[in-house]
Amino acid sequence: MDLHGVRTKETDNATKQIATVNMSVIGIVGTAPLAERGVVASLTTGSSLLNNQITFSATQVGADGNQLKVMAMSGEADSSGGAETVAFFEDDLLTIILGTDESGAISATAEDVVDAVGALDPELSELSITAALPDGTTGQGVMLPFGKTSLTGGQNEPFPLYTPSLISGSRSAAKKLGYAGTLYADMYDILNQIGALVVVVRVPDIPSEDLQRAAIIQGIEKLKLGQSTLNYNPRILIAPEWSTDDGVGKALESTANLCRAVTYLDSPSMATPEDVARRGQMYGARVEILRPRIMVTSDVTGKTTSRPYSAAAAGHRVRIDHDYGYWWSKSNQEVYGFSGLEQTDSFLIGDETCVANQLNQANVSTIVMIDSYKHWGNRLCTDDPQYRFESVRRTMDAIEDSIQLMVTKSYVDRPIDKAFATSIVGSINSYLRQQTKAGVLNGGRCWLDPDLNTAESLAAGKVYINVAIGPKSPAEEITATYSIDNTYTVQEFNLAA
Structure with a gap:
């Protein structure tokens, strides 16, 4: 469509920066049967003095359990009598309705709450909450309502089996x-x-x-x-x-x-x-x-x-x-x-x-x-x-991987045209010059392959680039050749005259 005015366009023909991949990462496999295990997120409510203490725990080990919450609220009595103690779990929230007597006073004990949570369908959610009475308590104390409270302390296992x-x-x-x-x-x-x-x-x-x-x-x-x-x-x-x-x-x-x-x-x-x-x-x-x-x-x-x-x-x-x-x-x-x-x-x-x-x-x-x-x-x-x-093998790996990563991120699926060709060759040559200046290489260059980049291959979306690299071999064998030159002896002798 024609425009009476100034049209704005953007171009992306500039060369791209290439970052060298990290070659200094070790990969190791072995055993560690006493490695630290993960920690289950938990929450303890109530009081041991009042015998209404409960520990709520995530059903799975790990930090994901820290997103779980628990709340307890009083039930409402109706004409048929007091409310029952029930529990619901939805959207990472365990909601406990505390049972009451006919007058509306809370009658639910810690034991009643544990039973209600235990009655939930275990397949309701992959990550859920369990409830238990601490050792040495009977849970006969009456519970009190509390607002939404998060479980805490969950930690992922630092070294799970078969996992990097x-x-x-x-x-x-x-x-x-x-x-x-x-x-x-x-x-x-x-x-x-x-x-x-x-x-x-x-x-x-x-x-x-x-x-x-x-x-x-x-x-x-x-x-x-x-x-x-x-x-x-x-x-x-x-x-x-x-x-x-x-x-x-x-x-x-x-x-x-x-x-x-x-x-x-x-x-x-x-x-x-x-x-x-x-x-x-x-x-x-x-x-x-x-x-x-x-x-x-x-x-x-x-x-x-x-x-x-x-x-x-x-x-x-x-x-x-x-x-x-x-x-x-x-x-x-x-x-x-x-x-x-x-x-x-x-x-x-x-x-x-x-x-x-x-x-x-x-x-x-x-x-x-x-x-x-x-x-x-x-x-x-x-x-x-x-x-x-x-050292040569690792140099080639570093250069090849670095170029491959940059080309994948910046050039794959771009339209094939002059700007594409100029930019990709310029990007690689710029990187090779940087690596040469840094002492990594003795030199290198990139160019488009004139024989393989045919009308048919370009039409099929296939582009061929050549890269030549001069890696540095280690000086594994150094030969020193020695000879005797008696002119030095004659010169030394004549100095005494």
Whole structure:
């Protein structure tokens, strides 16, 4: 329609900001049979002195019970006699009508109220209210009316079974796991490195080895729900105490592929270098094999015991992310929190035949002593000359995920036109320049694919973009060539003349 005047329009052709995803989130699975349980919301009314005390409780554990309310009002007598004591529950409100005698005076006792609440249909609501007399009381005292009063004190279970839960670098939160099972000791190893973000999946402690393995595998599958339930996608996956099992190892590898994560697998106690190297051949480019186990002094028992290394290694990885960046290798960096090793591999700088070097060449990481205990090894279980480096794999994951997220939020389902093409390519190139300037990359660029973006593909809503990235490989091998130059000797000798 024509307009006599000024028409206002808005455009959205500007480049979009890309935020790098958080690569420093650990995902862990284990047991904690004495973990804190949730608390039921409750309300206690009346007086023990008057024998009319009642405790009202939510039918389910958790904070949802705090939304429930209770009120009591006097009934009205009529020509047929006094009112009966009855209860109604609707819209999270328990309403109690207190019975009266013929004169209208309240005659309902605490016991009568408990009976009335108990007579409610238990299937009336998934979350409802129960009533009970405190121990040692008979409930013969007469009740008094009271207004709407909320139940309080309900708390959710911090670590429900098979459910991702978050520990944000807090030792006090970790203690809610209880000291039994495996998770507290694992968190102790992690937090000795840094206050890491950890997605925890607790599974039941089962005596049967086969059923326990099945529970751990089910828990590993739940790690992929971290993004949808906690807004944190775990990027370093571990299951200490169980990752020596190849059934568990394969489950970790599968979930790592889905989450674009890496996973650290422990070696059995006293495993030989040959056994560990052979095992590494079963896995792919998101798996790092660790050997040996570490000697850790418990903050609970005070005893020093052999423990799997993966929890400490995961915390170490997060600390390197924090101190230097996720694009840095964690190799040749000090690891904290343990006093010794279960096995010591031979290590000599420059010696190709030492066990530590042979393990590294077989894509197995170990721990060596260079002034202090240091992680020694860069490689994942692949022979690809560049993707075998964990730091390169994680750099590619970070860049790919960050671009994918931005493109999904800002460009999917937009009209395909010149403004679309200019904006999406500009957004990605701007991000790659930022990452290069920040030291994450050696460089990168984005461009539209001229061969695949045909009239037919664009008409079908398919757009093809190419992205080239220069990640930073770690300097794993440095060769220094030496020669003798006797001219320096001649010069020194002539100075004496």
